[in-house]
Ligand code: SF4
C-alpha cells in the first residue's frame with residue numbers, strides 16, 4: 001500500500017465561509033488525479049465539514065470506483081456518544097452516508113482521558129468487535145491526542161487494537177504538549193502500526209521563517225518544504241500511512257510525487273530539521289525550552305511547559321481547534337492555568353527568565369475565557 005492517504009477534512013469549498021459547502025465537482029477531479037497516480041486510501045470522519053464529508057466521499061469516490069479498489073477509513077465520533085445505544089445508530093448512519101457495506105479501517109475518533117473512560121463505560125471496544133465479527137469492519141484502531149502514558153494504558157487494556165492514528169510531525173516530535181516521539185515509541189512497544197495525521201501541522205511547516213527556509217534551500221534547492229515534512233513522517237518506524245487534507249490539484253500532484261516512493265531522511269537531513277526546529281522555536285511566542293525546572297517547584301502542580309506549548313501552537317498555526325484541544329487535555333487531568341497562585345516561586349528557577357505567572361495569565365485569556 002502506498003503511504004499517502006487522502007484526508008476528507010479540508011476539501012475545496014464553494015463558499016469559503018461555509019465549511020459544509022464542499023465543492024463536489026472539484027473534489028472529484030482531485031480524487032481522480034490521486035487515484036490515477038496509484039493511491040487509494042481515503043479517510044473521513046462523522047463530523048468533518050459540518051457532517052458532509054462522509055456523503056462527499058460517497059459521491060466522489062464510492063459511487064464512482066469499484067468498492068474493492070479503494071480503502072475507506074471512518075471514525076466513530078466518541079464526542080457524540082452519550083450511551084451504549086448511540087453506537088449502532090451512529091454506525092448505521094455512517095455506512096449509509098458513505099454508501100458502503102463495510103469499512104476497511106475504522107477508528108474510535110479522538111481518544112483522550114475523558115473519551116477513553118466513556119468508551120470503556122459504554123462498551124465501544126465490544127461494539128467494534130461485534131461489527132468486525134459481522135464483517136462490517138476490517139481493521140480497528142483509534143486516533144489519539146493525549147499523553148503517552150494514557151496511550152500505553154489503552155493499548156495494554158486493548159491488545160486487539162490493530163493500529164493507532166497519531167499527530168506526528170517534526171515540530172511536534174519533541175513538543176511537550178503533543179509528544180509525537182514518545183507516543184510513537186509506545187506504539188512500537190505494543191507493535192502497532194501508525195497512521196500519521198497533521199504531518200504539516202495544519203500547513204504551518206509549509207510557511208517557514210526565512211532563516212529556516214534558507215537552510216532547506218541551501219541543502220536541496222528544488223525540494224519544497226512539504227517534502228521535508230511528509231518525508232519526515234513517512235521515515236518514522238512503524239508508519240504505514242500519512243494523511244494529507246488536499247484541496248487543490250497542485251497539492252495532489254506534489255504530494256503524490258513526493259509519496260510515490262518517499263526517500264527516507266538521511267542523518268544530514270535530520271540535522272537540518274533539528275536546526276529548523278530550533279529556528280521555529282526561536283520565533284515562538286513563549287521561548288520555553290521545556291526544561292521543567294519550574295514544575296519541580298510549583299506548589300499548584302501546573303503543567304507549565306505543556307500550557308506554553310499549546311499557547312505557542314496557537315500562535316504558530318492560528319488554529320484554535322488543535323491548540324485548544326491540547327490545552328483542554330491537560331487541564332482535564334492537571335490544574336488549569338487559572339489555578340496559578342501567583343506565588344512567583346517558579347520565576348527564579350526559569351533559565352529563560354520568563355515571567356511564568358504572567359504568561360500563564362495569557363494562556364488563561366486565550367484558552368479559558
Ligand atoms: S506562580 Fe503559579 S506557576 Fe509559578 S510556582 Fe506559583 S503557582 Fe506555580
Ligand code: SF4
Pocket residue numbers: 287288289290291292293294295304305349350351352353354356
Ligand atoms: S523553567 Fe522556564 S524554560 Fe523551563 S520549562 Fe519552565 S517555563 Fe519553560
